[in-house]
Each structure stands twice: as C-alpha cells, then as structure tokens.
Amino acid sequence: xxxxxxxxxxxxxxxxxxxxxxxxxxxxxxxxxxxxxxxxxxxxxxxxxxxxxxxxxxxxxxxxxxxxxxxxxxxxxxxxxxxxxxxxxxxxxxxxxxxxxxxxxxxxxxxxxxxxxxxxxxxxxxxxxxxxxxxxxxxxxxxxxxxxxxxxxxxxxxxxxxxxxxxxxxxxxxxxxxxxxxxxxxxxxxxxxxxxxxxxxxxxxxxxxxxxxxxxxxxxxxxxxxxxxxxxxxxxxxxxxxxxxxxxxxxxxxxxxxxxxxxxxxxxxxxxxxxxxxxxxxxxxxxxxxxxxxxxxxxxxxxxxxxxxxxxxxxxxxxxxxxxxxxxxxxxxxxxxxxxxxxxxxxxxxxxxxxxxxxxxxxxxxxxxxxxxxxxxxxxxxxxxxxxxxxxxxxxxxxxxxxxxxxxxxxxxxxxxxxxxxxxxxxxxxxxxxxxxxxxxxxxxxxxxxxxxxxxxxxxxxxxxxxxxxxxxxxxxxxxxxxxxxxxxxxxxxxxxxxxxxxxxxxxxxxxxxxxxxxxxxxxxxxxxxxxxxxxxxxxxxxxxxxxxxxxxxxxxxxxxxxxxxxxxxxxxxxxxxxxxxxxxxxxxxxxxxxxxxxxxxxxxxxxxxxxxxxxxxxxxxxxxxxxxxxxxxxxxxxxxxxxxxxxxxxxxxxxxxxxxxxxxxxxxxxxxxxxxxxxxxxxxxxxxxxxxxxxxxxxxxxxxx
Numbered sequence: 001x002x003x004x005x006x007x008x009x010x011x012x013x014x015x016x017x018x019x020x021x022x023x024x025x026x027x028x029x030x031x032x033x034x035x036x037x038x039x040x041x042x043x044x045x046x047x048x049x050x051x052x053x054x055x056x057x058x059x060x061x062x063x064x065x066x067x068x069x070x071x072x073x074x075x076x077x078x079x080x081x082x083x084x085x086x087x088x089x090x091x092x093x094x095x096x097x098x099x100x101x102x103x104x105x106x107x108x109x110x111x112x113x114x115x116x117x118x119x120x121x122x123x124x125x126x127x128x129x130x131x132x133x134x135x136x137x138x139x140x141x142x143x144x145x146x147x148x149x150x151x152x153x154x155x156x157x158x159x160x161x162x163x164x165x166x167x168x169x170x171x172x173x174x175x176x177x178x179x180x181x182x183x184x185x186x187x188x189x190x191x192x193x194x195x196x197x198x199x200x201x202x203x204x205x206x207x208x209x210x211x212x213x214x215x216x217x218x219x220x221x222x223x224x225x226x227x228x229x230x231x232x233x234x235x236x237x238x239x240x241x242x243x244x245x246x247x248x249x250x251x252x253x254x255x256x257x258x259x260x261x262x263x264x265x266x267x268x269x270x271x272x273x274x275x276x277x278x279x280x281x282x283x284x285x286x287x288x289x290x291x292x293x294x295x296x297x298x299x300x301x302x303x304x305x306x307x308x309x310x311x312x313x314x315x316x317x318x319x320x321x322x323x324x325x326x327x328x329x330x331x332x333x334x335x336x337x338x339x340x341x342x343x344x345x346x347x348x349x350x351x352x353x354x355x356x357x358x359x360x361x362x363x364x365x366x367x368x369x370x371x372x373x374x375x376x377x378x379x380x381x382x383x384x385x386x387x388x389x390x391x392x393x394x395x396x397x398x399x400x401x402x403x404x405x406x407x408x409x410x411x412x413x414x415x416x417x418x419x420x421x422x423x424x425x426x427x428x429x430x431x432x433x434x435x436x437x438x439x440x441x442x443x444x445x446x447x448x449x450x451x452x453x454x455x456x457x458x459x460x461x462x463x464x465x466x467x468x469x470x471x472x473x474x475x476x477x478x479x480x481x482x483x484x485x486x487x488x489x490x491x492x493x494x495x496x497x498x499x500x501x502x503x504x505x506x507x508x509x510x511x512x513x514x515x516x517x518x519x520x521x522x523x524x525x526x527x528x529x530x531x532x533x534x535x536x537x538x539x540x541x542x543x544x545x546x547x548x549x550x551x552x553x554x555x556x557x558x559x560x561x562x563x564x565x566x567x568x569x570x571x572x573x574x575x576x577x578x579x580x581x582x583x584x585x586x587x588x589x590x591x592x593x594x595x596x597x598x599x600x601x602x603x604x605x606x607x608x609x610x611x612x613x614x615x616x617x618x619x620x621x622x623x624x625x626x627x628x629x630x631x632x633x634x635x636x637x638x639x640x641x642x643x644x645x646x647x648x649x650x651x652x653x654x655x656x657x658x659x660x661x662x663x664x665x666x667x668x669x670x671x672x673x674x675x676x677x678x679x680x681x682x683x684x685x686x687x688x689x690x691x692x693x694x695x696x697x698x699x700x701x702x703x704x705x706x
Contacts (some may be wrong), residue, residue: 053141054079054218056134058127058160059120060090060153062146062360063105064309065112067209070144070179075213081138081222082113082120082215085127086233088240089156093427093505098355099233100299101306105361107227108308118215122225124236127156128163135164135174138218146360147178149410149432151424181363183207183404193412196405196610209366251530252501256493259529296330297337304355305334312353312362313370319349320374322392338392344614346395347487353396354486357403358430364400371396399487402610406432406484413482420463421474423482426506428498431484434476435506439466443535443697444507445689447474448499450517450543450676451619452576452603454481457516460682461689468690473507475499477519479618481602485611490618492518496525503533512693514538516678517649521624527639528631536638536696538689539628541647541675546658547627565620569613580604587675589646594680629662636665640692642685644673667692 055077057070063084065071074080084106091099110120123130131143143164148154161176183199228236296315298306305315318331322338334352341351356362371393378389388394410432413423421436436455445465447458455474466472476483477495488494499522503511512535515523520542527537576583580603585595606612632639641659645652652670659666669688671677678685 053077054081054138055142055144056080056131056138056140057082058131058143058145059084059109060146060148060360061358063102063109064361064363065109065116065212066309067181067363067366068212069181069210070146070177071215072210072213073177073179074142074144075215077142078216079138079218080118080215081134081140081218082109082118083131083134084109084120084122085130086122086124086228086236087127087156088237089126089152091233091237097299097301097303098359100230101304101355101361102359103228103230103233104298104306105308105356105359108311108361110227112212112308113215116212116215118217119224121222122227124228128160131160132163132167136167136170137222138220140174141172143174143176145176145178147180147411149407149414149425150427151414152426154414181210181365182408183365183368183401193408195608196402199405199408200401207365209363209369251504251533254530256497256525256529295333297333303351305352306356307361309361312356313366316353316362316367316370316396319352320371320390320392320396323390343489344487344617346391346398347489349392349395349399350487354399354430357400358427364404367396367400395487398610402484402486405610409482410434426502428478428501431478431486433478433484433498433502434482435473435502436462437471437473438462439469439471442466442470443693444509444511445470445472445693446499446503446507446511446513447472448513448515448519448523449474449477449480450515450519452480452606453516453519454483454602454606456481456602457599457676457679459679461678461686464682464686465689465693468686468693470512470690470693473502473511475502477522479611479615481606485609485615487611487614489621490615492522492525492622492624495522496529499523499526500530500533510535512536512538512696514540514689515542516540516676518543518622520544521628524628524631525626527635528626528633531634534635534638535700536640536692537632537635538640538642538692540642540678540685541644541649541652542628542641544624544626544628544631546629546655546662548629548662550627550630565617568620569616572616572619573607573613576607577604586648588680589648589674590672591680599679628659632663632666636663638696639663639666640688641666641668642671642677642688643668644671644675644677644680646673647675649675 055074057074057080059082062068062070091102094102106120106122110122113120121134134140135143143160145157145160148157157176157178164174164176295302296305296307296311296318297303298311305312314330315334318326318328318334319338321331322335326332326335337352338348342348343351353362353367357364357367371388375388375393388397410425413434414425417423421438424435424437425432426435427433434455447455447461449455449457454476458474462472462474478498479485479490499513503513503526510533513523513526513533515521515538517540520539521544523537523539524542524544527534581595581600584600584603585592588595641656643652643656645656656668656670659668671681671684673680
C-alpha cells in the first residue's frame with residue numbers, strides 16, 4: 001500500500017534507548033558567520049557545548065521519572081529545566097476525569113523531581129511560545145521530548161521546532177531530540193516491523209526499566225510556577241472556549257444513550273456482565289464507590305487508577321496478585337473494581353490502568369517488567385512467552401504488548417507515507433485510530449468503511465472527490481485495519497460516538513457523511529442522534545433495514561459476550577482466512593479484478609493483528625434493530641442511497657423498494673455493481689457523489705440567503 005509523506009519532519013533518536021547504551025545524535029548548532037571551525041575543533045566544541053549548555057526536558061505524555069530515557073539524556077547536561085505546559089491543544093483531548101488524572105500526576109512529578117534535586121516548571125499557554133521564551137532565559141541547547149504517535153502531537157513538536165528555528169534573537173540553534181522507551185532493542189521499526197507474535201517473543205529479552213538519575217538543577221532565578229487546582233485548569237479552558245474556538249466540543253457530552261432516552265427506545269442495564277475465565281461474579285445492583293483514605297482511585301468519578309507512579313505501581317501489585325487475596329483496604333478496592341470492569345476476559349486491566357499508561361505515569365516497559373517479575377516469582381524464575389499462570393498477568397502483558405505494537409505500527413505508517421494520501425493517527429479514548437485527509441478547502445466529506453475493511457478501501461474515491469473541490473477525510477474505525485484493536489466490547493453505538501468525536505475534534509465542521517455496509521448504518525446512527533453534525537448522508541449498500549411498523553425497541557446497555565460468541569468468532573476467523581479471496585471477489589460481480597491481491601492481503605494482515613478476534617466476537621452482539629427510516633426521519637431530504645443491485649449479501653431490489661415506499665424524499669441511485677460499488681466502479685460513484693454534494697451545497701446556500 002502506497003501512502004504520502006506527511007508535511008512535518010522530525011529529528012529522532014535513531015536507536016532505542018537503554019540503560020546500558022544511550023545513543024544521541026550530536027546537536028546541530030547555528031553559528032555566526034564569523035565562526036570558522038575545523039571538523040575536529042567543531043566536534044570538540046559540540047561536546048563542550050553539551051556539557052555546559054542547559055537542557056529543557058519537556059514532559060507531555062511521560063509524567064514520571066521512573067524508566068524515563070529522556071531524563072537520562074537530559075541529565076548529561078550541566079543543568080536541566082523540567083517543564084510541563086498546560087496547553088489547550090493537549091487538554092481538549094481529555095475528559096474531566098483525565099484532566100484530574102493529569103493534575104495528580106503533575107503534582108507527584110514535581111515532588112519526585114524535587115526529591116532528586118530539581119523541580120518542575122509549570123506554565124499555561126502555547127507550548128512553542130513557552131519553550132521559545134524559556135530557551136532564551138536559560139540558554140538551552142537541547143529540548144528533550146518523547147516521540148509521539150499522534151499526528152496532532154507530532155505537529156505540535158514540529159511547531160516548536162519551527163518556532164525555535166525562526167527566532168532571530170538567539171545566535172545558536174537548539175536541538176529538539178525525541179526519545180522513546182521500547183521494550184527491547186528493536187531497530188529500524190520504520191522500515192521493518194516484527195509481527196505481533198515475534199514482538200512478544202522478544203519481550204523475554206527486554207531492556208530493564210531505567211532507574212531515575214540525579215539531576216543538576218538550574219541555579220539562576222527562575223519562576224517555577226504554582227501547581228494549579230482543577231478550578232484553575234477549568235477556567236483556563238473555559239476562557240479559551242469563550243473565544244468561540246471549538247465551542248461545539250460540548251456536543252461530545254451528548255452520548256448515544258442520553259439521546260436514545262429521549263427517543264421511543266428503552267435502554268436497560270444488563271444485570272450481569274460476562275467476566276470470562278477469571279470466575280468472578282458481578283455484584284448485583286449499582287456499585288457505589290467507597291472512598292478510602294488511601295484509595296488509588298483519586299479522581300471524582302473514581303473509574304481509573306490515579307496518582308503518581310508509586311500509587312499506580314502499588315495498584316498494579318494488587319491487580320497482579322488478585323487471586324492471592326488481601327487484607328489491605330486499598331488492594332481490596334482494586335480487586336472490587338477489577339470485578340466491576342471485567343466486561344470480558346482481560347478487559348479490566350485496560351479499563352483501570354489504560355489512562356495512567358496514556359499520560360505516562362507508568363511506562364509500558366515497567367508494567368511488563370513487574371508482570372514478568374511476579375511470574376518468575378511464581379514459577380521458580382521461569383518466564384514463558386506463550387502462556388502465563390494467572391489471568392491478571394496475562395491481561396497486563398497482553399495489553400501493554402498490544403499497545404506497544406500499535407504504537408510502533410503508527411510510527412512506521414507515518415514514517416513510510418508514500419502515494420496519493422497520507423496516514424495519520426488520532427487518539428480516541430486512549431486508543432490510536434488511523435485516518436487521512438485529502439484536499440485543503442471546500443465542503444468537508446467523511447468516508448466510513450464497512451466491517452473488516454479500512455480507510456484504504458476508498459483508495460480511488462479520496463482524491464477524485466477532493467479534486468471536485470472538497471476536503472475529504474477517511475477513517476479506519478477502531479478495531480479494523482491499522483487502528484488499534486483494544487480488549488473492549490464493540491457496539492454500533494461505540495463506533496457511532498467515535499465518528500461523532502472525530503467530526504468534532506479532527507474535522508471541526510459539519511460533514512457530508514458517506515458509509516458503506518456497516519459503515520452506512522453507523523452513518524445513519526450519527527445522522528439520527530446528532531443531525532447538526534451533518535450536511536448530508538450517503539448510504540452505499542448500507543446495513544440495516546427499513547421497517548414502517550417500528551414503534552418501540554428494547555436495548556441492552558451492557559452487551560454479553562457468550563461462550564457461543566467466543567467459539568463462533570474463532571471459527572469465523574479460520575473460515576475467513578481460508579475463504580477470504582473468494583468471498584471478497586463475490587462482492588465485486590462485475591469487476592472481480594478490483595478485488596486484487598493488495599486488498600486481500602491487507603485484510604488478512606489486519607486479521608492477524610492483536611485484538612482482531614475480540615472485534616469478530618462483536619459480530620454476535622451487534623444490534624441493528626433501529627430501522628433506517630427511523631434514524632433518518634429528520635434527514636430524508638439530505639439522504640442519498642447508492643445501491644449496487646448485484647449485492648450477494650442482501651436482496652437489493654427489496655431494500656430499494658422499501659426505501660421508495662417509506663422514505664419518499666430519499667434520493668436513490670441504482671448501479672450495476674455488488675456490495676462495494678465505491679471500489680468496484682469508483683468512477684461512477686465519484687460522479688454521483690460529486691453531483692450530490694454540489695446539489696446539497698447549492699440548496700443550503702439558497703436556504704441561507706433567504
């Protein structure tokens with residue numbers, strides 16, 4: 001698959017950092033025109049500069065001093081100025097509970113740095129402006145920051161670098177050095193990424209976590225800044241939103257459940273969640289959290305482990321030792337929350353510790369190290385790369401190994417961008433989601449794929465629709481393609497909320513929302529629950545049905561993963577791997593050559609990703625019972641149905657007839673194609689879509705001017 005290079009360049013540490021070998025590139029300094037150095041004297045000057053120059057350690061999603069390669073690199077400098085910036089571009093991505101978590105972590109980070117002879121500078125504002133000012137104040141030669149997988153964070157690092165380069169008042173060029181803390185000595189991951197199974201085998205030879213070094217603090221007069229309260233941060237964000245920027249972020253608070261409560265649809269809580277092989281019984285009724293004096297759940301909602309590194313490590317010990325029991329109140333609380341969050345086997349670890357891992361209170365390598373240490377204690381020093389002795393150890397190891405692999409996959413995908421469109425990654429609820437955008441102006445269009453596909457399924461639609469004067473986005477839904485496949489329960493409403501948040505956070509304006517198959521049904525949900533996010537809807541061989549007699553449906557808020565689903569998903573996966581080529585070709589009846597080797601191989605590749613089996617299990621619990629005519633009731637004049645009439649999956653003639661009879665204002669286009677017309681006959685679909693967008697846009701201009 002060929003993807004385009006992203007427009008931002010970064011300077012990376014070429015080798016993963018370890019305790020025994022910390023390899024940094026020599027700084028590239030900017031000298032005045034009167035400076036003349038030989039190669040030997042220049043190298044000497046660079047070494048002396050590194051020893052004498054100050055370093056800024058920019059904390060972002062690495063709020064710890066334990067297992068911190070950047071801290072070790074910065075500690076080689078004469079003085080180190082640790083910095084955390086409350087930047088709205090970072091904070092807007094977090095829920096209120098996550099902001100509380102960040103505050104607790106920043107407080108603990110400052111305390112830990114003070115104990116090491118340093119401090120933590122705290123600032124509010126744009127990171128590039130804060131760093132630019134601080135570089136001049138302390139005469140810093142290096143800025144150390146963690147390498148990021150998210151596109152917006154990579155862009156922020158690039159903005160910092162460009163700001164420093166364009167600063168006319170300094171006579172040197174500070175180097176922005178990016179670090180990473182991998183499990184083991186993987187090299188050239190941007191060129192060659194090991195399979196997930198190979199990565200797990202490599203963990204047996206992991207680099208041990210780094211012990212915090214002693215730091216040399218800056219001895220000049222610096223204003224380190226006060227530790228803010230949650231009210232201070234809320235005021236900072238409120239003032240920003242009052243400026244009219246991204247004010248519709250509040251729409252994210254309108255969940256699918258809250259909207260459906262107002263619709264003629266009842267939502268009921270399931271009395272029991274499936275716990276899996278742990279053998280845990282769910283407590284009946286709603287469980288009210290008991291706030292303990294030494295609770296590790298320090299946020300208001302109390303849904304996640306919160307605090308500093310020591311707090312998280314203590315909770316991790318309790319989690320790993322679940323089967324041993326305990327008399328400690330704080331450990332009992334962890335065990336209770338483990339039961340409450342085990343919606344499926346192993347899901348509790350990500351639910352409890354995923355947020356701490358996301359903001360870097362604890363590293364993935366540290367989690368693996370602690371799990372491996374406990375496993376060795378139980379097994380006479382033996383550590384297996386195949387299976388583990390307890391379900392909690394398995395959950396911890398599988399979660400962090402999966403997170404590591406998808407993080408590396410995101411880096412590789414963005415480093416190797418070639419072709420007509422780029423690969424970018426956005427973090428949603430802590431998980432990496434792939435997306436792309438083509439075009440710089442015009443109406444926004446968002447393309448959504450079907451079950452088992454990915455954004456590249458629109459390979460011949462993206463550029464053509466963009467060339468028609470549109471800005472075209474495409475997303476790979478969580479659980480598919482190169483997007484992360486976490487151990488969660490996947491539902492149609494979860495995916496719909498992901499699309500809602502993507503439109504709000506990434507696109508930033510109402511869109512023409514286009515979906516194929518399951519993606520079409522998800523598009524219909526978004527249109528039915530949050531219609532103000534859409535300019536129009538295009539359904540291409542959509543899943544779901546038209547039901548004129550629909551009055552009331554009963555929905556279960558908690559989905560059960562039954563034993564039949566567990567077994568069925570594994571049988572389906574094996575069947576797909578053996579029969580995928582024939583199944584896909586049957587969906588392209590008029591142009592079977594479009595179901596080419598690249599498409600089949602990419603589908604097979606994704607089916608082997610960590611977590612793919614969990615996504616397949618969701619097939620058995622998806623509920624597409626809300627009919628399309630009900631979801632699209634308020635949007636019918638803005639709905640286009642594109643139907644391949646040779647669809648082998650469903651009766652296209654019956655579906656079109658139902659649309660015509662019960663959705664009179666919906667426009668319908670019939671094509672001589674199968675289940676995926678957009679890829680089977682892209683030229684024809686692109687023409688239809690462009691004409692549709694032009695019609696809707698002109699209609700809305702007339703309405704707006706009247």
